[in-house]
Amino acid sequence: xxxxxxxxxxxxxxxxxxxxxxxxxxxxxxxxxxxxxxxxxxxxxxxxxxxxxxxxxxxxxxxxxxxxxxxxxxxxxxxxxxxxxxxxxxxxxxxxxxxxxxxxxxxxxxxxxxxxxxxxxxxxxxxxxxxxxxxxxxxxxxxxxxxxxxxxxxxxxxxxxxxxxxxxxxxxxxxxxxxxxxxxxxxxxxxxxxxxxxxxxxxxxxxxxxxxxxxxxxxxxxxxxxx
Numbered sequence: 001x002x003x004x005x006x007x008x009x010x011x012x013x014x015x016x017x018x019x020x021x022x023x024x025x026x027x028x029x030x031x032x033x034x035x036x037x038x039x040x041x042x043x044x045x046x047x048x049x050x051x052x053x054x055x056x057x058x059x060x061x062x063x064x065x066x067x068x069x070x071x072x073x074x075x076x077x078x079x080x081x082x083x084x085x086x087x088x089x090x091x092x093x094x095x096x097x098x099x100x101x102x103x104x105x106x107x108x109x110x111x112x113x114x115x116x117x118x119x120x121x122x123x124x125x126x127x128x129x130x131x132x133x134x135x136x137x138x139x140x141x142x143x144x145x146x147x148x149x150x151x152x153x154x155x156x157x158x159x160x161x162x163x164x165x166x167x168x169x170x171x172x173x174x175x176x177x178x179x180x181x182x183x184x185x186x187x188x189x190x191x192x193x194x195x196x197x198x199x200x201x202x203x204x205x206x207x208x209x210x211x212x213x214x215x216x217x218x219x220x221x222x223x224x225x226x227x
């Protein structure tokens with residue numbers, strides 16, 4: 001328990017330093033390049049310390065999702081001079097991550113058993129997509145659309161699952177799923193529409209919150225194991 005407490009503080013400090021580095025631009029590049037992936041790695045370690053997950057199959061899927069999220073972190077943060085296809089590779093990495101999160105959220109719950117959250121998220125995101133569509137290059141329109149649908153499916157299932165179970169753990173996972181959607185929405189507007197003030201604070205803050213809540217939601221506080 002004490003080990004996890006110190007790790008939680010490490011995640012918080014690392015995440016704050018990653019955000020500071022991102023907001024400082026070139027002056028903070030060393031912080032950004034060091035602590036952005038490190039924060040995700042620490043969250044991954046936090047998952048590895050969970051020895052009694054609520055559902056073992058879900059825990060495994062989320063473990064793989066975190067690995068692909070780390071890959072997405074690296075691809076997205078590298079400058080175009082080093083990796084010209086960084087955004088596309090980052091998009092692909094996170095697409096796989098969302099599919100794995102979705103799998104994790106279906107190991108103990110029926111897919112979209114409560115469909116209303118997905119419908120509402122689709123309607124809200126459709127409005128955003130209509131606004132952004134003219135600013136997205138033709139080469140990226142289909143990948144962005146596919147990515148958005150995968151992201152919405154993950155978030156919608158997370159909320160649906162929470163409405164089925166009504167537990168603290170499932171609620172944390174649902175908040176995490178929606179936080180991921182918020183983070184990626186701000187990324188899209190910041191990249192394709194107009195620069196957003198304090199974008200790194202919002203984007204990375206909600207992103208790390210999403211990963212952390214999803215990870216912590218897999219822990220069985222009662223100490224029993226199923227799945």
